[in-house]
């Protein structure tokens with residue numbers, strides 16, 4: 426008997442999708458490639474946050490916390506979002522903190538999705554949605570963002586959601602819709618009129634709950650405005666809005682996120698949260714409370730937005746020069762690019778009808794991403810893995826690059842893109 430035959434993982438563990446980021450990070454490391462793969466910042470977090478966390482540790486705030494979040498933290502979140510969501514947010518009953526927004530996604534699925542329930546997700550998607558739904562025993566139904574037929578996609582606003590297609594995807598078995606704005610990976614920021622269209626669809630399905638993932642709310646560029654879905658019509662009563670301290674303050678390793686929802690939804694989230702990791706890290710919650718309070722007067726959010734926009738601009742210019750036309754993102758951490766042009770036309774194409782799960786690693790975007798890592802020393806993530814298998818053909822040529830990187834990394838990426846363009850011209 427081999428060792429492996431003794432191990433019988435639960436079906437839910439077997440159902441989870443492999444993590445593509447680990448594979449590309451390992452390849453990037455091996456080839457000394459500039460890693461624009463995974464969405465985490467490599468620049469330092471603001472001092473006012475780091476100092477506040479250190480102070481909280483030294484003041485001996487180092488024990489278990491309140492599962493819904495430290496009272497000081499949920500208090501300042503309540504104050505900030507009472508303004509942002511234009512309604513009274515009570516920290517103790519409407520807010521719940523998590524070990525990262527990702528745990529919030531899992532908590533939402535665990536709290537509201539029964540085995541066999543369907544969850545509609547917009548493709549391409551943040552891959553953790555799929556695993557969270559599978560863990561809860563639910564079924565993912567993907568509805569892809571569409572781009573204008575035959576036209577070149579130049580801006581993330583060119584990706585649109587067809588409300589009729591969304592409506593058709595929702596059945597009596599649908600329990601939850603997961604929205605994401607600003608969107609990972611395309612950078613799309615849903616406009617008010619688009620959110621109203623979505624809310625009209627949602628309103629036709631009285632039992633539907635919406636998880637609105639808004640973790641990139643402070644990374645919006647140019648004159649784009651982030652609008653919370655919970656502020657649209659009467660969507661508040663069925664919406665769980667989700668945010669990430671990691672993304673907002675460039676501290677993804679703090680693993681701190683939070684949801685804001687009506688009390689009857691929040692109560693259920695809190696039960697699951699307490700049953701998972703019980704509470705977040707107490708000194709981090711206290712330090713974050715001080716930092717969020719400081720943001721009322723220190724202009725951090727505006728400065729962060731300006732900094733992120735400058736990084737986006739460096740990447741957009743470098744990709745353009747290198748012959749990988751970028752889809753200029755309105756928000757978020759990522760810029761996606763079309764690699765079907767002459768520059769990377771050298772990468773062999775695969776047969777287009779090959780959509781089997783096993784063939785995922787051989788899709789063209791995967792080959793291009795590997796090839797860019799080994800030949801150009803720039804690592805991005807192939808976008809087809811953010812779709813359900815039957816829709817992966819929609820991203821055959823698209824690679825996602827993260828622009829939330831320190832200046833040296835961004836300049837190294839630009840230089841590698843330039844070298845590569847010269848080499849092939």
Ligand SMILES: Cc1ncc(COP(=O)(O)O)c(C=O)c1O
Pocket residue numbers: 464524525526527528551605608609638640668669670671672677680681682
């Ligand atoms: C859209 C989206 N939601 C949620 C998360 C998870 O955030 P956190 O690091 O707070 O768990 C990510 C991380 O990449 C993301 O891209």
